[in-house]
Amino acid sequence: MLFKQVxxxxxxxxxxxxxxxxxxxxxxxLLAEELGVHRLTxxxxxxxxxxxxxxxxxxxxGYYVKDAQQSCHAxxxxxxxxxxxxxxxxxxxxxxxxxVPVAYQFSQALIDPNLLPNLFLSEYVKKVFDIYPKxxxxxxxxxGDIELRELLCRYIAHKHKAQLKLNEILITSGATQxxxxxxxxxxxxxxxxxxxxxxxxxxxxxxxxxxxxxxxxEISIDGYDLEQVEALMKQHRPRFxxxxxxxxxxxxxxxxxxxxxxxxxxxERYRCILVEDDAFxxxxxxxxxxxxxxxxxxxxxxLYIRSFSKYVAPGLRICAIICRQSVMGPLVTVKSLADNGxxxxxxxxxxxxxxxxxxxxxxxxxxxxxxxxxDIMEAELHERTNWExxxxxxxxxxxxxxxxxxxxxxxxxxxxxxxxxxxxxTICDPLQQMKPWIxxxxxxxxxxxxxxxxRKLTDISRQFEA
Amino acid sequence: MLFKQVxxxxxxxxxxxxxxxxxxxxxxxLLAEELGVHRLTxxxxxxxxxxxxxxxxxxxxGYYVKDAQQSCHAxxxxxxxxxxxxxxxxxxxxxxxxxVPVAYQFSQALIDPNLLPNLFLSEYVKKVFDIYPKxxxxxxxxxGDIELRELLCRYIAHKHKAQLKLNEILITSGATQxxxxxxxxxxxxxxxxxxxxxxxxxxxxxxxxxxxxxxxxEISIDGYDLEQVEALMKQHRPRFxxxxxxxxxxxxxxxxxxxxxxxxxxxERYRCILVEDDAFxxxxxxxxxxxxxxxxxxxxxxLYIRSFSKYVAPGLRICAIICRQSVMGPLVTVKSLADNGxxxxxxxxxxxxxxxxxxxxxxxxxxxxxxxxxDIMEAELHERTNWExxxxxxxxxxxxxxxxxxxxxxxxxxxxxxxxxxxxxTICDPLQQMKPWIxxxxxxxxxxxxxxxxRKLTDISRQFEA
Numbered sequence: 006m007l008f009k010q011v012x013x014x015x016x017x018x019x020x021x022x023x024x025x026x027x028x029x030x031x032x033x034x035l036l037a038e039e040l041g042v043h044r045l046t047x048x049x050x051x052x053x054x055x056x057x058x059x060x061x062x063x064x065x066x067g068y069y070v071k072d073a074q075q076s077c078h079a080x081x082x083x084x085x086x087x088x089x090x091x092x093x094x095x096x097x098x099x100x101x102x103x104x105v106p107v108a109y110q111f112s113q114a115l116i117d118p119n120l121l122p123n124l125f126l127s128e129y130v131k132k133v134f135d136i137y138p139k140x141x142x143x144x145x146x147x148x149g150d151i152e153l154r155e156l157l158c159r160y161i162a163h164k165h166k167a168q169l170k171l172n173e174i175l176i177t178s179g180a181t182q183x184x185x186x187x188x189x190x191x192x193x194x195x196x197x198x199x200x201x202x203x204x205x206x207x208x209x210x211x212x213x214x215x216x217x218x219x220x221x222x223e224i225s226i227d228g229y230d231l232e233q234v235e236a237l238m239k240q241h242r243p244r245f246x247x248x249x250x251x252x253x254x255x256x257x258x259x260x261x262x263x264x265x266x267x268x269x270x271x272x273e274r275y276r277c278i279l280v281e282d283d284a285f286x287x288x289x290x291x292x293x294x295x296x297x298x299x300x301x302x303x304x305x306x307x308l309y310i311r312s313f314s315k316y317v318a319p320g321l322r323i324c325a326i327i328c329r330q331s332v333m334g335p336l337v338t339v340k341s342l343a344d345n346g347x348x349x350x351x352x353x354x355x356x357x358x359x360x361x362x363x364x365x366x367x368x369x370x371x372x373x374x375x376x377x378x379x380d381i382m383e384a385e386l387h388e389r390t391n392w393e394x395x396x397x398x399x400x401x402x403x404x405x406x407x408x409x410x411x412x413x414x415x416x417x418x419x420x421x422x423x424x425x426x427x428x429x430x431t432i433c434d435p436l437q438q439m440k441p442w443i444x445x446x447x448x449x450x451x452x453x454x455x456x457x458x459x460r461k462l463t464d465i466s467r468q469f470e471a
Numbered sequence: 472m473l474f475k476q477v478x479x480x481x482x483x484x485x486x487x488x489x490x491x492x493x494x495x496x497x498x499x500x501l502l503a504e505e506l507g508v509h510r511l512t513x514x515x516x517x518x519x520x521x522x523x524x525x526x527x528x529x530x531x532x533g534y535y536v537k538d539a540q541q542s543c544h545a546x547x548x549x550x551x552x553x554x555x556x557x558x559x560x561x562x563x564x565x566x567x568x569x570x571v572p573v574a575y576q577f578s579q580a581l582i583d584p585n586l587l588p589n590l591f592l593s594e595y596v597k598k599v600f601d602i603y604p605k606x607x608x609x610x611x612x613x614x615g616d617i618e619l620r621e622l623l624c625r626y627i628a629h630k631h632k633a634q635l636k637l638n639e640i641l642i643t644s645g646a647t648q649x650x651x652x653x654x655x656x657x658x659x660x661x662x663x664x665x666x667x668x669x670x671x672x673x674x675x676x677x678x679x680x681x682x683x684x685x686x687x688x689e690i691s692i693d694g695y696d697l698e699q700v701e702a703l704m705k706q707h708r709p710r711f712x713x714x715x716x717x718x719x720x721x722x723x724x725x726x727x728x729x730x731x732x733x734x735x736x737x738x739e740r741y742r743c744i745l746v747e748d749d750a751f752x753x754x755x756x757x758x759x760x761x762x763x764x765x766x767x768x769x770x771x772x773x774l775y776i777r778s779f780s781k782y783v784a785p786g787l788r789i790c791a792i793i794c795r796q797s798v799m800g801p802l803v804t805v806k807s808l809a810d811n812g813x814x815x816x817x818x819x820x821x822x823x824x825x826x827x828x829x830x831x832x833x834x835x836x837x838x839x840x841x842x843x844x845x846d847i848m849e850a851e852l853h854e855r856t857n858w859e860x861x862x863x864x865x866x867x868x869x870x871x872x873x874x875x876x877x878x879x880x881x882x883x884x885x886x887x888x889x890x891x892x893x894x895x896x897t898i899c900d901p902l903q904q905m906k907p908w909i910x911x912x913x914x915x916x917x918x919x920x921x922x923x924x925x926r927k928l929t930d931i932s933r934q935f936e937a
Contacts, residue, residue: 020659022507041487041488088798091655091658092656097804100811118605118608123605130597131596139589141785142586142784178810179811181809181811182810185809185810190557191554191556196487207808214808245554276554306554320606320608320814322810332554335556338561338563339558342677344645345648349786350786350817
């Protein structure tokens with residue numbers, strides 16, 4: 006969708022009156038050179054401008070900026086009164102799918118609240134308020150509660166044999182915020198960034214709204230093609246590589262140890278930050294995954310996003326960014342301007358539960374429960390479809406390839422009618438082309454509903470088979 | 472600091488290789504015209520480029536882009552290894568002052584946790600977890616918990632006689648996030664926005680990081696000069712006017728009723744959104760303030776930011792943006808990309824306390840307690856200084872004019888040494904010129920400490936008097 010970014014760029018110039026009504030737009034060749042994009046991309050942007058009444062074509066002469074008033078009406082007659090935003094055509098694809106209320110929820114990579122020790126958690130919360138009676142009236146330091154950061158330092162030292170300083174940790178409100186803060190700090194419009202193909206759809210939408218050019222890196226069961234990664238770093242000089250190397254979302258793949266070290270070396274050599282998003286580290290079924298890339302990093306080129314609350318207490322939305330102090334300074338400033346710090350209440354509740362023995366027991370049970378659900382989903386699909394997938398060794402999702410010409414978008418609409426939702430592969434693809442793929446989440450609904458839901462889904466799918 | 476924004480704009484072009492090493496920069500005249508700024512502003516930006524080794528001057532010829540490698544080192548030799556961010560020289564001035572740990576805290580517009588009914592709140596929280604046993608495992612809808620939005624609809628209908636629909640309310644994590652979301656939605660680099668002079672420093676820093684050109688509107692005890700407002704709207708076509716018309720931060724002034732209606736008319740006529748930040752509405756001492764501007768708005772030009780948790784339970788960070796549905800759509804998208812929704816835990820706790828009778832009783836007591844602290848601060852200052860101020864009729868701050876040549880910055884550094892902090896007026900001024908002014912907050916520390924702190928502060932100040 007690069008052409009939409011070029012479109013936004015031009016609309017911005019027009020709205021700021023840098024390019025005025027009646028003025029000739031730069032030639033396609035010239036603008037393509039200036040922005041470092043293909044001519045066809047600029048051509049498509051100009052076509053969209055024309056369609057939306059923002060530009061007009063004069064035969065043999067080129068494109069011209071149209072009168073502003075006219076274009077405003079042409080764009081969206083229903084919203085005449087609404088002031089124009091910078092959002093343009095960007096949206097949050099995943100969030101729109103998840104906003105549809107359904108009984109058979111296969112689109113949320115969330116753990117079933119019934120798998121959490123709710124009663125115990127509630128009792129625990131009460132204790133927390135006895136320990137900190139003024140919790141409701143207190144703000145957290147912008148960078149995060151000190152007690153919590155101390156705990157996470159100890160945890161990382163024990164778990165990953167990595168020594169952190171207190172101010173190498175920033176507490177954020179969920180992984181989405183962590184991704185967004187990093188994007189805000191590093192992406193200027195039209196900057197190149199590397200993203201896996203496929204990847205987490207929410208991250209793609211965050212990067213798009215910041216105007217990034219998304220350069221895809223293929224991910225397979227063996228990890229990346231490092232020669233491709235190096236070539237892309239060389240060619241595009243990307244600001245960062247956003248990656249999800251452990252029980253990758255949506256595929257479930259894990260980038261092998263051997264590649265992890267080499268990736269950090271590439272990052273240093275090409276001065277390309279690695280944004281390592283690690284949401285499912287503790288959600289393994291057989292063996293624990295290899296150490297995170299950040300443990301190989303000595304020069305500060307890895308920013309490590311570690312979600313904790315997903316499997317502890319998702320409602321608290323506690324996540325951490327771990328990075329070197331030179332990066333932390335600006336990151337804390339951006340966090341302060343975004344929300345002035347994550348609420349202290351949430352951090353203290355998380356802190357006290359996270360260090361309890363109960364948490365470790367819960368985690369073991371949770372892994373078994375998730376594995377059971379994965380197995381049920383696989384068994385049902387195996388029996389009822391010829392769809393293909395690789396068994397995930399951790400994480401919350403199954404990434405399925407349907408027959409090549411399968412109309413996935415039509416299936417999704419039909420599923421919504423039957424109170425079922427899933428994630429279509431196209432929104433996980435930076436190029437929006439992976440049409441016959443879908444992501445099914447097995448962690449959110451119970452075994453019985455899961456079985457029912459998959460049966461219904463596969464029944465519906467039959468009517469679309471060629 | 473407009474020149475820094477122009478500087479950032481040029482640095483961006485250079486970093487993206489749009490303007491390459493060795494290339495001649497546009498003439499000062501040309502760039503000033505293109506960006507719609509004064510030539511002196513561009514001159515200052517070019518000077519800064521030169522100082523930072525990003526540009527060089529050739530006699531009689533103009534400015535040229537310097538070799539990238541060279542400039543990178545020249546800019547910041549200490550952070551050589553740190554990847555460059557888009558933050559540039561922007562920071563959060565207020566947050567940096569508040570991060571200094573002090574005993575006599577006059578820089579935080581926060582209510583003393585001891586004034587909140589903490590024990591009662593803690594008991595309440597326990598009930599909330601009994602009502603919603605799965606709270607810890609549940610996400611909120613991105614736009615906010617439905618029960619909470621229903622409650623706020625009823626509250627606004629009762630309090631302000633304004634009928635809202637459920638989807639005209641968005642729950643945010645504090646007012647800072649609300650301001651930031653609106654800035655993200657409307658500000659493109661170099662867009663003009665109107666801001667009061669002085670105003671809330673945190674908002675200025677948010678707007679700066681989005682690249683806004685800040686156009687000041689003077690605020691006085693009588694409100695604004697509406698002719699000035701109209702002229703500025705006409706001349707600059709600002710994206711919005713960020714205002715704090717009720718117990719204004721930092722001055723305490725309230726824009727009179729008569730002006731409120733006229734401002735909404737101006738907004739409609741010049742298609743300039745009013746961002747009405749209303750953090751202190753319930754914090755009045757004599758009579759309740761006039762109705763918010765948004766109650767006069769029928770066409771959707773007012774975005775109303777209402778902080779609730781400040782006087783209820785600041786640790787929860789619950790705030791709301793109220794606006795028409797046409798604006799709400801994109802706002803919810805931006806919220807989803809920023810953090811996927813405010814944690815449900817915080818919303819449910821707030822909900823249940825906010826609708827309790829106890830809250831109303833607490834509010835009455837709180838007003839009296841704050842008034843007592845204001846009176847003590849005024850009495851101490853009256854006795855010990857010739858500083859000038861207007862008695863605030865609500866809010867949490869005193870805005871003081873010190874003698875004209877008073878070295879406020881030196882005073883602040885000396886105060887830090889004695890464990891005292893306050894807000895220097897310059898950071899509240901979009902032009903950063905209001906040198907002899909300071910903001911003292913009277914809500915955070917108790918009567919005894921407040922007295923002590925003011926005595927110490929005025930003692931220290933004596934050594935700087937001419």
